[in-house]
Amino acid sequence: MELVSPAPSATPKIPFNRLEPLGRELEYVVQAISEREVGPASRFVRACEDWLTCHYKAAGVLLVPSATAALEMIAMLLDLGPGDEVIMPSFTFVSTANAMVLRGARPCFVDVLPGTMNIDPEAVAAAITPRTKAILPVHYAGVGCELERLGELARANDLVLVEDAAQAIGASRGGRRVGSAGALAALSFHETKNVGCGEGGALIVNDPAYLERAHMLRDKGTNRKAFLGGSADKYTWVDIGSSFSVSGLTAAFLLGQLEKLDELTARRRAIHARYMAAFQDLEDRGAVRLPRVEPLCDHNAHIFFMFLRSTEERERLIAYLASLRIQAVFHYVPLHTAPFARAHLEAPPSLPVTEDLAHRLLRLPLYNAMTNDEVDRVIHAVHGFFEG
Ligand SMILES: Cc1ncc(COP(=O)(O)O)c(C=O)c1O
Known part of the structure; x- marks a missing residue:
């Protein structure tokens, strides 16, 4: 049954989502080009990282190409491998699980709560086995999961709590920013997110024990950061890793968004x-x-x-x-x-x-x-x- 006749084609379309510059995005992109600050060492990358580190009161934040990349880095930092299990909701984006599967670990899917579609902490408690390494809640729709209970479960069972905060920038729970409770957390700046730059993401490092290695993973498995800082005398291959850095152009756009x-x-x-x-x-x-x-x-x-x-x-x-x-x-x-x-x-x-x-x-x-x-x-x- 037709309920109404279709809208005339002159009616403007309301898209599901639209990324708009809101502040100084375009000015910063022009500056990045004119100052030759377009590479991964750009001052705009540093400015976004400093902004996010301060916002989350984190040990450090690394800009990366996507939340998917941040989740892959989390799996590497936790040294996940075959036989390990990570508890997560089934109601999530594919990257939450795929990042763990890429290391050979098994996602252990549990149910969500009907009001929020966030992971059910009691289902998490019931799913813990001797093979469980980590709990990975997803803050669906930017509403913080029950992090207090999840933190307790992690501590009591010697597990690592890590957060898929891809959707959660700007959210807090009990006065604490969502993304600051886990040892590590992933953020997304995909064009569909509240703060976007087309494709982009960040790895929030709350536990400082992971920070140095996070830089090596992002720098393709090299000690580039230590070498440039003068604490290593050779620039060389020291770990696994990949190309997880971002361009200064992307960061310039992102900085304009973060400021808003x-x-x-x-x-x-x-x-x-x-x-x-x-x-x-x-x-x-x-x-x-x-x-x-x-x-x-x-x-x-x-x-x-x-x-x-x-x-x-x-x-x-x-x-x-x-x-x-x-x-x-x-x-x-x-x-x-x-x-x-x-x-x-x-x-x-x-x-x-x-x-x-x-x-x-x-x-x-x-x-x-x-x-x-x-x-x-x-x-x-x-x-x-x-x-x-
Ligand atoms: C819960 C969740 N995790 C991870 C991702 C992946 O984000 P990205 O597109 O930045 O890789 C998304 C993207 O929609 C997401 O919603």
Whole structure:
């Protein structure tokens, strides 16, 4: 059944996401070019790293090409190998698991909590075995996981807590920045994230014991940093590693974005709050279920999601919004059900929350430069679907 006639093609499209320069991004890129500061030793790379180190009160932060790269470095820094297990949610992006699989370790998938889609700490507790090396929570949608309980579990079982904070820049929990509780954490600056530079990421090193080696891994397995600092007399191959450094051009753009973090987080939270208020009546009528954010969490409004009653209804709503030139999307295919996991990994016991909710979750457009008129067009369209 057609609910409305499609929007005329002159109606501006509301994309799911859009990366916009918000501050001095373009000025910094021009400076990087004119000052020949475009390489990995660029002052713009250092400026981003200093900014992030101060923001996270970390032992150090390394800019890297992506959160995927940061997760791969985490797996190397933990010396993971065959026989080791890392506990993580199945409801996550493929890189969380693949980075561990690349070292020969096994992702041990557990269920999530239905309000936040964040890892369930009691499921983590139940999944710990003598082979477990690390716990790897993912802060879905920029809402901090239950880090206090996860930290306790890690300490009690002699495990390392590491964080996939790819979506979490600007978020805190209990007054502490999300990304600062684990020994190591990964951030993403992909164009779809709150702070973006096209492709980019960072490795947050909170435990200083990992810092020196992190630099070697990023420098292709060499002691380049020590050599340039004068503490090594030869520049040579000392470890495994890869090309995990970034260009000064990327960093120049990123610095402009980082400087606007507070402003853009506030704007995203206002959009998120506008969606939440506008859809409360739909939740009251049982048409949708809205996400929950614990009072302890200052989330960063990375994603606005809600649950429909069925996958079929979700698909119809996506098609309806597309006919009105509004792009809505869904994710993730739970990793334990994906073809790679089925072919190569032992199946976990069933993960009922993940298996149910991943198939009913819908994400609406949310980006830093989204106007109130655009938000209201989305709200109106979603109401139109349920009233049609
Ligand atoms: C939870 C999570 N982890 C890792 C990644 C990978 O980030 P990147 O694209 O920077 O490699 C993403 C990207 O969407 C993500 O959402």
